[in-house]
Amino acid sequence: MFRTVIQPRVSETDGVGHINNTTVPxxxxxxxxxxxxxxxxxxxFDRWKMVIVNMNVDYLDQLYYGKEVEVLTWVQKIGNTSLVLEEELHQEGRLCAKGTATYINFHLSTQKPExxxxEIREQLEAHMRGQDPASKGQGD
Known part of the structure; x- marks a missing residue:
């Protein structure tokens, strides 16, 4: 699992007082x-490999300015040329959003998946949900 902490910005807050839904992705x-x-x-970007082909988001609870947000990212599935990520946003112990994203390992010059x-597959496998000791009990 990868953990990233976000400090919400005023500009991400909408007129209703919560973080705008376009900010979550x-x-x-x-x-x-x-x-x-x-x-x-x-x-x-000259050697960029990751191309997103699908993204899904479920909004479960409101997010607010002034309170840090934790982004948790796991590898859900690894294919031959693609991978699926599982993602969650937590604020003050609440699961506020979850989603998935599918990426393709893409070669820009040939315009084809590779x-x-x-060696990358091995690194990714270490971050599959349930494989990473740090992910035990997180978001389950």
Missing amino acids: VWFEAGREPIFKMFTPDLS PIPP
Whole structure:
């Protein structure tokens, strides 16, 4: 599991007083940065490998400005060229949003998917839900 802490900004708060629903996918993406670094260690867009092809979000409870948010990210499934991530947002012990995102390991020059290399696959497997000791009891 990967854990990222977000400090909500005033600009992310809407007129009703909670964090705007369009912010949640951005926060989920922030939690994916360690995975992006596995595929592109220098995060160079010239060598970028991760292309999102699907994203789903369930909004379960409101999020508020002034209270940190914890983004939890697990690897749910690893295919030949793709992977599915499972994500959760927690605030003050409440599960506020959950979702999934599917990415393809993509070669920009050829415009084609590529198999996930064995060394990256091994790193990803260590972050599958239930595999990472730090994830025991989190969000279950």
